Structures are given as structure tokens and as C-alpha cells.
């Protein structure tokens with residue numbers, strides 16, 4: 289039978305020392321482990337006994353044990369006593385660094401707490417994700433992807449760092465793909481990024497100033513992040529109507545020259561609204577008059593269900609006012625972490641130079657794979673299937689809402705993308721509803737995350753769930769509301 293060694297303790301912390309007591313305890317236990325006194329498997333007394341032996345409060349013991357557990361030196365089992373589990377690499381960790389002090393010191397703001405909860409719960413296998421901004425993994429084009437990877441087996445001969453703007457082959461594939469859709473660009477007008485989020489980060493770090501204002505639709509996806517605010521910028525929400533952003537409400541004076549407009553004109557996240565052609569032209573004229581540059585987020589540009597997609601602002605712009613962002617995340621796979629910036633060459637070079645200082649390029653493997661997937665025609669074929677599937681899911685979702693939610697709420701009818709923006713007719717406590725839905729196994733995205741004011745809306749997504757799953761969830765939610 290294994291003989292359990294119990295740590296013998298006669299030492300006590302020095303209460304007059306300037307070193308906090310819990311840190312003295314951490315150091316004492318580390319020393320005993322590192323000098324071999326307490327080998328792996330040694331059992332520490334229970335927390336209650338430790339408090340008695342050291343003559344300190346139980347909470348002091350808890351802090352010390354938590355810290356040692358976080359280093360992986362002991363197991364955090366408080367009941368029967370903790371055990372020494374490692375005495376090698378873990379002991380190289382900084383002796384008594386209190387990371388808690390650093391946690392709120394960085395300039396990046398914390399995520400909204402509901403967003404943090406959603407980010408965590410999205411990985412609970414039993415929860416139905418009714419608001420998620422991601423395509424159903426069951427729609428991933430597995431066969432086409434397998435063939436693509438198979439071709440790459442011989443094509444990729446090394447995976448080195450790439451040039452600052454990203455893999456030339458991918459920039460060529462994208463230039464062709466985009467030029468077929470009305471762009472007039474060369475591969476050097478494209479910078480490959482690690483997703484569109486990184487593009488936004490690069491723009492904020494390289495082109496904007498600390499007190500710049502970013503005007504944007506209200507509600508907007510951008511409000512769910514603190515990306516610009518963390519850099520000291522303001523976010524200002526501009527209302528929309530069914531034709532899109534009401535640009536004439538942007539409070540800007542001629543010649544401010546430090547502000548920018550961020551817009552998602554096609555299948556907007558979260559409202560689902562698509563800006564009309566007339567509004568696009570008028571917005572461009574307004575921005576030209578006011579010298580207000582535009583960041584156009586085209587994440588959902590290729591997901592229009594009826595006819596072809598509207599012209600992008602970038603295509604309509606003849607004055608280099610627009611920086612266009614694209615991504616493979618909403619059409620194909622967010623895990624590729626591939627996005628692209630389309631802009632004038634000096635802007636692309638500047639962003640590329642900053643990107644080299646941040647991560648030295650997006651994954652080469654992902655870039656090769658996407659390039660091949662586009663060149664062999666799979667991307668276009670697959671997009672056709674995806675649009676049809678999303679359209680049918682949208683129709684099913686709208687039918688379910690009409691059946692179960694008509695008395696409770698109103699909603700928009702999106703002509704593409706992922707989202708239905710739903711607003712309750714009566715004020716409801718959205719946080720409580722969010723919790724109740726979780727108890728029923730449904731994860732929601734409350735509208736407050738995206739809006740500039742408290743609202744009574746939900747962002748629903750028909751992209752992640754089938755029509756049947758959507759209907760079953762909506763039925764359950766209507767039962768909560770009935771009560």
C-alpha cells in the first residue's frame with residue numbers, strides 16, 4: 289500500500305514582517321517542496337488545521353493555497369487536505385507575483401459580463417445557441433475541404449513567415465474574387481489579417497487618434513466590444529431606418545479630421561438591415577463633404593438571399609474614402625482566423641507594417657488553404673449552397689416567430705445574413721429572461737450588448753440551428769413569456 293507522507297509543520301509566519309502573511313506561507317511551502325523536504329505525494333494538513341498551525345485566518349490559507357494551486361504545485365482539494373503534485377518546472381514560476389494586481393492594470397477594457405458569460409456558455413454542449421454569430425458546424429463543406437487539403441499536401445513545401453501583406457497567392461485569389469464582384473483592385477491593395485477583428489485593431493492602433501470618435505449604427509456589433517474605447521476613443525451610435533444609417537444625424541463639423549465612420553451596410557449585425565443603394569450614394573457624398581473616412585465591414589456582404597449583393601461602398605467610392613474589411617469567418621470558418629483589408633496601397637502598407645510588429649502574419653496554413661479553396665471554385669459553389677440553406681432557415685425562423693411570438697414582440701425580416709432583431713412589445717427584464725432561457729437550455733444574445741441604451745430586444749440567429757431547433761426553442765421561450 290502507498291505510504292502517505294504528511295507534511296510536518298512547526299514554523300509560523302512573522303506577523304511583523306512587511307511581506308504579506310499569505311505570501312510568507314506560499315514561500316514556506318515552496319521552499320519545503322523545492323528542497324525535497326516534501327516530495328510529490330506529500331499531503332498537507334487540511335485548511336482548518338493549517339490555519340490553526342500557522343495561527344492565521346482561514347481566508348489567508350485559502351489565498352495561499354489558491355496561488356500554489358494556480359502554479360500547479362499542489363492540488364486544490366480542500367476537503368481531505370491538499371497534495372504536492374509537482375516540484376519541477378512549477379517552481380521556476382515567479383516566487384510571489386500577485387497577478388491579481390495586474391489583471392485590471394492593462395489598457396484593454398474587460399468584456400461586458402453578459403458577453404463573458406455567453407463566451408463561456410457557447411461551449412456547453414447541451415445549450416441551443418439561438419443568437420450566435422457563427423454558421424452551424426454541420427454546414428461546413430467537409431468534402432470540398434478534404435479535397436482542398438489533399439491538394440495542399442504536395443503544394444505546400446514549407447510553412448515559413450510570409451511577406452508583410454500576406455500570402456501573394458491568397459491576395460491574388462481574393463483580388464480576382466472581389467474584382468468579379470465589382471471591385472477594381474490589385475493584390476497589393478489587400479492586407480491579410482488574422483480575422484476582421486485584427487483589422488479593426490490595426491486601424492485603431494495605426495490610423496486613429498486617442499480622442500477620435502467612431503460613429504456607427506445603433507445598435508451595432510462594435511458596441512459588443514471595447515476595442516476602440518480601450519484605445520481612448522469614443523463610440524457614437526447613429527440611428528437607422530429600414531434603408532440603413534441615417535447619416536444626416538451624424539454630429540460632425542466640416543474639417544474635424546480625426547473621426548471615422550464604421551458601418552456594416554449589408555445584412556447589418558445585429559439589426560439585419562441592408563442599406564439601400566440610394567442611401568449608400570448619399571452617405572458617400574455626405575462623408576466626402578465632411579471629410580469623414582469610412583470603415584466598411586463587409587462580413588455579411590456575400591450572404592444576400594435575393595438576387596445579387598448590393599454594391600459595396602468601396603466600389604461606389606471614387607475618392608479612396610473607404611477601407612473595406614472582409615472575412616472568411618461568417619461565410620466559411622471563423623477558426624481559419626483569416627480576414628482581409630482592402631484599401632489604397634499606402635494605407636495597406638502602413639497597416640501591414642504594424643501587423644508585422646504585432647504578430648508577423650496570419651497563419652500561413654490557413655492562407656494556403658483558403659487560396660486553394662477559392663481557386664478551385666469550391667468557395668463560390670459552397671456559397672451558393674450556403675445562401676440557399678440560410679434562406680430556408682430564415683423562412684422557418686420567421687414562421688416560428690409568427691406562430692409563437694406575435695403577441696409578444698415585433699421583428700425585422702432580413703434579406704440576408706444571420707440575424708433577426710426582435711423587440712418586445714412590453715418592457716421585460718432582459719437579464720432575468722436570459723437566465724430563465726439558460727435554465728431551459730437556450731442561450732440568447734440580449735440586445736443590450738449591441739445597443740447604446742437599455743433596450744428590450746434580442747439578436748436571434750438562424751445560422752447556427754436548424755429550423756426545427758429554432759422552432760422548439762421559440763416555443764419554449766413563449767411559454768416563459770406566457771407565465
Ligand code: PMP
Nearest residue numbers: 421483484485557587615617627
Ligand atoms: N465584423 C462583424 C460585423 C462581425 O459580426 C464579426 C464577428 N461576429 C467580426 C467582424 C469579426 O470577425 P472575425 O472572426 O473575422 O474577426
